Amino acid sequence: MRALTAQPLAADFIFLEAPRWHEGALWVPDVFDSILYRVDARGYKQVVVDQLPPRPNSLGFLPDGTPLLVSSVERQLLKLVGGRLEVYADLSHWATGDLNDFVIDDDGRVYVGNFGYDLFAGEAPKETDIHIVQADGTLQVGGSGVEFPNGAVIINEGRTLVVAETWRGRLTAFDRSPDGSLSNKRVFAELPGRQPDGMCADAQGAIWVCSFNTGEVLRLTEGAQITHRLEFPGSAVACTLGGEDGRTLYITTYDGSIPDQQARKRLGVLHTVRVAVPAP
Template identity: 55%
Template sequence: MLTINAPREHQPTLWAEDFIFLEGPRWHNDRLWVSDVFDKKLFTLHPDGSRTLECEVPHRPSGIGFLRDGSAIVASMQDRKIMRLLDAELSVHADFSELASGDLNDMLVDDEGRIYVGNFGYDFHGGAPKALTNVHMVEPDGAIRVAASGLEFPNGMAIISGGRTLVVAETWACRLTAFNRAPDGSLSKPRLFADLGNRQPDGICADTADGIWVASYNTGEVIRVLEGGDVTDRALCGRHVSACQLGGSDGRTLFCCAYVGTDEDLEAGKRLGAIFTVSVDTPGCSVAPKDVSHGSGEG
């Protein structure tokens, strides 16, 4: 069970606002990449908070990653495809339209360029009953296979323990689940990493001490959790928190994507999405693969 052990409290600072609903933040090449799901846009934000529109994603963007050539990829939720961004144009990198049982969601790219991506598992927006689903893996050569099955709304993912463990947030189950990870990226031996009580984990990220920062959507918190459930740190960022990412010049800035309005405000499309920052002690792990592009840039 989740251990309550007087976590260190942090005061977040508003960094950027005037979005609708943000997901998938990734720190890459001194910028924060982020998806505005319902505005259907992919942005980058510079350290001063100024933003650049990278592209529009008509079927709603979510998870973000980077290939070994440096190009950006983004999960296109509704049409269940991973899109590659190159020269301001999107092209299909991987097609899950016949494989995923729900909208694509968050994703993670490992050091070798393998992509892990989850999906809702059912027609969430259409009111279908909840169903278990898979996390798929896309090999660098484009082959797709099931990496893990029987997951309840798999969401954010993180790799820890020197690459030997992958942790996935199961939102409706209020838990983090860990898998052993083989050198070829295969996952096995699922186990409970942390029971989060009533907290619904959305996006997550890892630090270099194998702590997992969790965006708790329903409680508006970002918490740092260790394996076994100890909560070491906490920040309250708004009504809902959808994702978090460690970055900045020294990796010690936690970027928190939040929605500060009500559910009714979100349904109405009110631009109450924001990014808060928290200064932390332990830097984040890299979320980009080893670059073999010899300086080709990220697209």
């Protein structure tokens, strides 16, 4: 296992989730500040849109480049068109908890998880579903029996979906059929003692995953063989590969405690590190 060291790129955020490289820059929402930022390679921050709905904790881009954001509390996916947010899909009658992270395939299907229970009211964790939003807006259940599905990636040339089950300390895989349906649920990697959160995949099908509770970012292959590791103070939240050559790993962290997060202290940081294997 190789240890890597990242460098800070930008700071003075509250809590950054779901960074995504798009059109020459990094796009990333601040979940507790309700702002979508665009950050260039020098760390210059530009506000794309502010006053987002509460906890916009995931971001993605449709095949035509249209940004999608989660309205977690309202359990909706929103699209950003001409600087305005419009409802793209309403999962309020489907999801049993606030919406969480999502991933979009090349055909525009969205795979989205949800908490499954009321985390903030102190309810006990419950299993939930991964939902599929088809390109025509149709909703369906994709996979069941997952606990707090969080970060998600598609690997193996589209044949496999991998999702982080945060409280179980596990990455779980599903086979994907050509029509986007999911089957053959199985363990991709066990990560005991860690809470996997946001993640991304590289061109070799390995996964970079953030461990929220340990402040680690790990590159691993199926079966949990860890090839690279970074460590940060506080919490490691989410990551993505980008840059002009796809070999810059962008990592969001919170360099404080859980009480600091609850107090909305501005301790969110965006880091970068150069890696050998690029984005797919």
